[in-house]
Amino acid sequence: MILYNITINIDSERELEFVEWMKYEYLPRVMQTGLFTEKRFFRLLQEDNGDGVNFSAQFFAESMDDLEFYQQKYGPVIREELKEKFGSQFVSFRSVLESVE
Numbered sequence: 001m002i003l004y005n006i007t008i009n010i011d012s013e014r015e016l017e018f019v020e021w022m023k024y025e026y027l028p029r030v031m032q033t034g035l036f037t038e039k040r041f042f043r044l045l046q047e048d049n050g051d052g053v054n055f056s057a058q059f060f061a062e063s064m065d066d067l068e069f070y071q072q073k074y075g076p077v078i079r080e081e082l083k084e085k086f087g088s089q090f091v092s093f094r095s096v097l098e099s100v101e
Contacts, residue, residue, distance in 0.1 A: 001099035003060040004036070004070075007044075009052040011089040023084060029060065029078060033068045036061050036092075047079065052090075 010018045027039050036059040044054035061067045082090070 002064055002067050003097040003099070004059045004061060004067055005095045005097065006057045006059075006092055007095070008055050008057065008090055008092040009050070010055065010086065011052050012088060014089050015053045018086065018090070023056070026082065028080070030070075030074070031056075031071055031082075033074050033090060035066045035074075059080065063097075 008018075020039060027041060030090045031038065031039055038060040040056075040058040042058070044056065047062075061070070
């Protein structure tokens with residue numbers, strides 16, 4: 001199992017709008033690709049005392065092939081939508097983890 005994690009820091013002023021957009025636009029759009037089996041969306045409780053609010057969007061894929069296909073075909077387009085919606089009011093980074101069982 002592969003976990004594709006996107007950590008996003010959004011300006012506090014846009015938090016409510018961001019959460020709504022993520023829940024009803026971004027997360028469903030990623031899941032509609034059919035490349036992930038599950039999604040989760042979290043607000044980080046322990047802040048780093050920086051500006052903004054931190055969130056984690058997590059997507060679970062069966063294989064690296066599925067994730068790589070997503071990153072090549074869908075990722076750039078969906079990331080651009082995030083940039084268009086929130087401009088310079090967010091920063092994000094991505095990480096990929098593999099389940100150890």
